[in-house]
Amino acid sequence: MNASSEHNLMIGTIRVPRFLYGTAWKEDDTQRLTALSLQQGFRGIDTANQCRHYNEAGVGKAIALAIQNGVVVRDDLFLQTKFTFRGGQDHRLPYDSSAPVPIQVEQSFTSSLEHLCVENIDSYMLHGPSQRFGLAEVDWEAWQAMETIQRSGRVRWLGVSNVDVSQLQLLCQEANVLPRFVQNRCFAVAGWDRRVREFCAANDIVYQGFSLLTANRDTVACPELRRIATRHGRDVKQIVFRFALDVGMIPLTGTCNANHMCDDLDIFNFRLDPDEVEQIERVAG
Numbered sequence: 001m002n003a004s005s006e007h008n009l010m011i012g013t014i015r016v017p018r019f020l021y022g023t024a025w026k027e028d029d030t031q032r033l034t035a036l037s038l039q040q041g042f043r044g045i046d047t048a049n050q051c052r053h054y055n056e057a058g059v060g061k062a063i064a065l066a067i068q069n070g071v072v073v074r075d076d077l078f079l080q081t082k083f084t085f086r087g088g089q090d091h092r093l094p095y096d097s098s099a100p101v102p103i104q105v106e107q108s109f110t111s112s113l114e115h116l117c118v119e120n121i122d123s124y125m126l127h128g129p130s131q132r133f134g135l136a137e138v139d140w141e142a143w144q145a146m147e148t149i150q151r152s153g154r155v156r157w158l159g160v161s162n163v164d165v166s167q168l169q170l171l172c173q174e175a176n177v178l179p180r181f182v183q184n185r186c187f188a189v190a191g192w193d194r195r196v197r198e199f200c201a202a203n204d205i206v207y208q209g210f211s212l213l214t215a216n217r218d219t220v221a222c223p224e225l226r227r228i229a230t231r232h233g234r235d236v237k238q239i240v241f242r243f244a245l246d247v248g249m250i251p252l253t254g255t256c257n258a259n260h261m262c263d264d265l266d267i268f269n270f271r272l273d274p275d276e277v278e279q280i281e282r283v284a285g
Helices: 027-040 056-068 101-116 137-151 165-174 194-202 214-220 223-232 236-246 258-269 274-281
Strands: 002-005 008-011 014-017 020-022 044-046 078-083 121-126 155-161 181-185 206-210 249-253
Touching (some): 027 044, 027 056, 056 101, 121 181, 214 236, 223 274, 236 249, 236 258, 236 274, 249 258
Parallel strands (some): 020 044, 020 249, 181 206
Antiparallel strands (some): 002 008, 008 014
């Protein structure tokens, strides 16, 4: 993998945006905010077929209108969604809960295609293992069903979210199709998920970090980051997102404000010094 520009990673011949717009917890505002993110310049959209936290159909309506109105074309978009086990869902299930897990995965995926108004997905993620430690039989059943979907050509890459390093190692040891992406909540007090990031870097996996701001409120408010922000004439939030880029992450933002969306994308217009990156790496260590 190498960067074709600051804004994109190249995976083979495919461009992947280096900043994603996350659509969780938007509820009835999902369509409007997804449309706004596309208008402001985001080309990577993250969602899930999980009504408890996402409105995947609202994402699809925004994308369909954006394509119809000439704001974007499908080939310019990176679309990522997820299969979520029953334990992570509410009563609005995208599959028959009494069906075997492979059937649940297929039903959820088919529903995602319908919601998103597309014929294929760029990245399909397992929205976290079924248990806190290790991988259970149902996790392997779900992953193998996802592999079948990937081999059918309806998904370009697979990924996994909310994993620790031991679960990721196990998955990579046994899976036939390896994860291309890992998406984790990224805590500064845990070295910005350093162990998982290091494993990803060593195994050609792209790390996606979410909750970079909301999971790190104390860190974001610390004097060290404020001094770095002042030095660059930037907001502290921009410093955190720029740091994420500089250490190889794809950050997610879920802002609901058009000006903040523009500020977020402006991180491509400056760089941190290596010693500043190292300082942020250690800021909560």
